[in-house]
Amino acid sequence: MRRLSHYLRSLEGFPKSGGTVSSEELAARGQTTAAQVRKDLSHFGSFGKRGLGYQVDELRDRLRSILGIDRCWRVALVGAGRIGLALFEYPAFRSRGFDCVAIFDSDPKKVGQVWGDQVIRSPDDFESAIAELGVELVILALPAEAAQEMAMRAVDGGVKGILNFAPIRLNVPPKVPVEDVNLVMELEALSFQITQGEQDA
């Protein structure tokens, strides 16, 4: 659920740690309604106090646990291009428990280069490498042509989820969730909203 992330985010910027927060307050920060917040949270157990609200500390812990980020995830980056670099250097990833334990790129000129604490690997032994390293999440930041093959190989290597930046729909077994980030589609969504808005007016 996307909104749970938002609630957690609001909590982080919350002044009174140790204090209490109401569904009303969470709704205001999360761009939704108080009833929605309560429904969302009650679905995972009732950890609010009637008349008081939610204990900030407990709620944060609960949300982390629900989202599965009360632990570290071992992540492999596949594709060491511009987008890969931007992601690798994005500080929020590591700080939130997403630990990049390997980088792969098929370009022989890139293999062997050092990024931070990582040496870029060849994808030759991709499946066994990620299995050995205990990689659970794979970030695909490579051209559309290569994405499907690497997705399947990642699944073969035992990966549990895929964050896909390549502009194609990946075909993987349903037990492996895929999140797509398609930059062109985001711009098209904007363009659509602007265009429709102008037509209504």
Add this chain to the structure above:
Amino acid sequence: MRRLSHYLRSLEGFPKSGGTVSSEELAARGQTTAAQVRKDLSHFGSFGKRGLGYQVDELRDRLRSILGIDRCWRVALVGAGRIGLALFEYPAFRSRGFDCVAIFDSDPKKVGQVWGDQVIRSPDDFESAIAELGVELVILALPAEAAQEMAMRAVDGGVKGILNFAPIRLNVPPKVPVEDVNLVMELEALSFQITQGEQDA
């Protein structure tokens, strides 16, 4: 509507330009159902032929027009960091009619640097610069702290939509649509799905 982008994407990889395509075929490529495709399309007029399907060329033109990408959009990039660079060099943007006409960065060391056909500008005269250049879309690829201010200034400069990579909810007038790309949230969504899936099993 996100699905419209998908339909257009399927069409681009379609063998028989000049031919015809059925809702069934579009559904298969778009990860949805034939009925859904027909509902989506019929909402914007009925341009299919019963017994035949949709004319590929016409459908593509219609989708482009509905999405508002049957023209060029003038885009400004705000923030010339890793993410900004990755976006700027992303070939799909320009090829799909999103034309970067200015880059801004508040770092004096970056101002004056040349990226492709662009010189990085100081954001001092941001509002007037984007107004003069006719910028319609702004891509915010900068730290969360600076994002809100630049968003407001973009609105003051007459921008029509914002693509936001900063991990905060922007507060802008409702007439200006915002699309958020939050990389951490995408990973959290994955983590959530994996965690919930394991609990169900």
Add this chain to the structure above:
DNA sequence: TGTTGTGAAGTATTTCACAGCC
């Protein structure tokens, strides 16, 4: 015949509203 366009039926999601508890 084959496939669209679309009311009607079916699901899912959101909001309401209030009993229950602190």
Add this chain to the structure above:
DNA sequence: GGCTGTGAAATACTTCACAACA
């Protein structure tokens, strides 16, 4: 008194199923 948890009502979205028609 104040705020949560939650059935019930309302709304939105998806699927069904079939008449209309190239």
